Amino acid sequence: MFGILLSAFNVVLGFVVRSIIARFFAYFVMYFITTEFVAVLQSAGILPSASALTGAFGGIGSDVWYFMDLCAFGYGVPLLVSAYATRFIIRRIPVIG
Template sequence: MFGILVSAANVVLGFILRSVIAKFFLYFALYFFVTETVSLLQSSHLLPSAASLAGAFGSVGNDVWYFLDLCAFNYGAPLVLSAYVTRFIIRRLPIIG
């Protein structure tokens, strides 16, 4: 009976050490790398800011803005842009993409 319990404890401990803890450290390292890289890109002004995009759309006329507001462009454009940036970042990670 003692051998069965030791064997079961060995299997559970091996599973926890091999999969759970190793994946935790791996995903934490990936999360830390991505967050620090994005903050570095934002601080060095390599990513566009909201002020530069507002300046780019400043010359659009009122008749065009009516249709852009009708299609919820102010919600959809940042959503699509962030989705493309996220897809780009994820595909560059060798483990995930």
């Protein structure tokens, strides 16, 4: 009787270790690499800084800003840029991409 319970416990423990804990560590490593990759890009100067973007958008006239505000440029462009950056980073992960 004790051998059957020990065998069942061993099967359950094996399932937990293989499927739950291993996946948790794999996804944690992928998340950590992704977030650190963005920080490395920012520190290397590949991504534009806030002052460079301010200078670029400072040259846009008020008539163009009116239509950009009408089309929700301030909400849509950061949304698209983050979506494209996330897609780019996820495609570089060997398991997912």
